[in-house]
Amino acid sequence: MDRGDIVLALALLVGIALTGQVAGLVESAGFEGVGSLVWPIGYGSVVLAAWFVWIRPMDLGSRDPDDTDIWGPDDEGTDTDR
Known part of the structure; x- marks a missing residue:
């Protein structure tokens, strides 16, 4: 049992x-x-505590435009390109 389970309980x-x-x-x-x-x-108070502990630390904002897109197309060629 880790700390997150104890906090949730x-x-x-x-x-x-x-x-x-x-x-x-x-x-x-x-x-x-x-x-x-x-x-x-x-x-x-439980909703506020859940927001403060679990939701607020999440990075839900937009990403930096200079970051690489990990979900975009690969730079490597596919089988049809060979």
Whole structure:
């Protein structure tokens, strides 16, 4: 088990299980309005954490025009060119 698996497990635990438990406890204490706020705050924080940890570090921008195109045609000839 590497660090990424542990982080994913903790994010799921906090985002799903803990949010549901806190919302249930708050609503059972008689604070239905506050309990309904716990859900979007809990799930929203998991979405923000996932963005910050996994999505933000990805290089999703356009590439530099001076870079070589690794998906373009090869410079080597094909069988029909021989």
